[in-house]
Amino acid sequence: MGRIILPCVSRTARTIASIGAAVIVGLSSTAPSQAQNEASSGERCLAANLDVSLGAQLPRTAARLRSGAPLKIVAIGSSSTVGLWVLRSAATYPEVMRRELSRLRSNATIDVINSGRVGDTIPNNIARFERDVFAHTPDLVIWQLGTNDVAWGGRPDQGLKRNVVEGVRALKAGSADVVLMDLQYAPQVLASAGYSTMEDIIIDVAKQERVGLFSRFALMRNSVSAGVAQSALVTWDGLHNTADGYDCIGRALARAISTSAR
Template identity: 40%
Template structure:
């Protein structure tokens, strides 16, 4: 699963057994009041992972190694005793224009507590007009808001194929961040997080596979770990007092 690691990167990974090989990183700051309320009230937590191949899990060793499956496992560890389901609604190769037609049937119809919408990489690779991307994602966010569904945006991975188009990559990252701010939804800045991992000595080739675009099993798990940390941190302040210690971050 792992590609060749630098000596420093390997030492860093081995020094972090609590993260099962994932590099240390700051806990994302997500504002998720509706998800927190569901957890506090003891309601089942249903998360839909919506997106393209990074969500579907292209190049993962199996369904259990995709980021949605790993997110479900990590959230169940972080929030024991709660009914948590993560549904994978990723479809490889899609850009926002292809995601929007299935937003109703694949996402809104299921009435999830939270949607994690991964978007942007195919817009870069296909050189989608930035205005069309911005309008499409904005329209999707408005539909989710109107349906009363809390949403978290995830931007593109840091990978060789996207690095080959640096201006487009940064342009679409900036648009995604602007959309998150304008629509008041949290942003999981995956690209920035992966650049941080690399600065800590973890090679991009450890978390991106030989196709230069999709995650390795380690990459999917580390994305899930960071997301789970952020979601758990967002809901813990509203947990009943007796459950706070129990819901401490998994070791």
């Protein structure tokens, strides 16, 4: 059982999403055979990432699952959390994660609040914590971060690292378990000058603060190395995930959460 609460989307986000929907409809009407040919890419991605670990315990999540109490998860981030370029909320990674976690923990009641916002950076995310995270009193927070801070030419520095540390500590102060989700392994990310520094920041902070790290960068890279076409996981814009990409991310994350919460 469970439900997902959709994000509040700004006017800019609605405009971008409307454009994306029109593009997708056009593409889907002209290339159904491609979608059919790539229908198994999500499964192949998952098969290449069977041993994903968060590298940290999730004590509050584990306690909720053991007791049978409802588990509330907030997913905060940018357009990757919103699920840009997919037409149904069911195809977003937070909803895929909820369904898979409900399957793995059939006696659990799991609620997921999608607090993604298109275009957000790390400071934007943190500025929304009070309203879009803490107000929901979550047991677990998934913070997808960093892509917009480098994809458009940004150069992460120690100031941005301090922001991430402060953000994680604020989330922990609310007694929630925390999992950080890093960048996409995608052409626009790989072409940015600061992506490796941003990756290092996220990895270092996760270790320093002893919170979970879900590396979608490694997950997508593993999948491509295993023979999954990058185009099966990344959309036409070279940045956002396809439905199969979101599916693999959501299911792999759910399995990692279930394992870490044992």
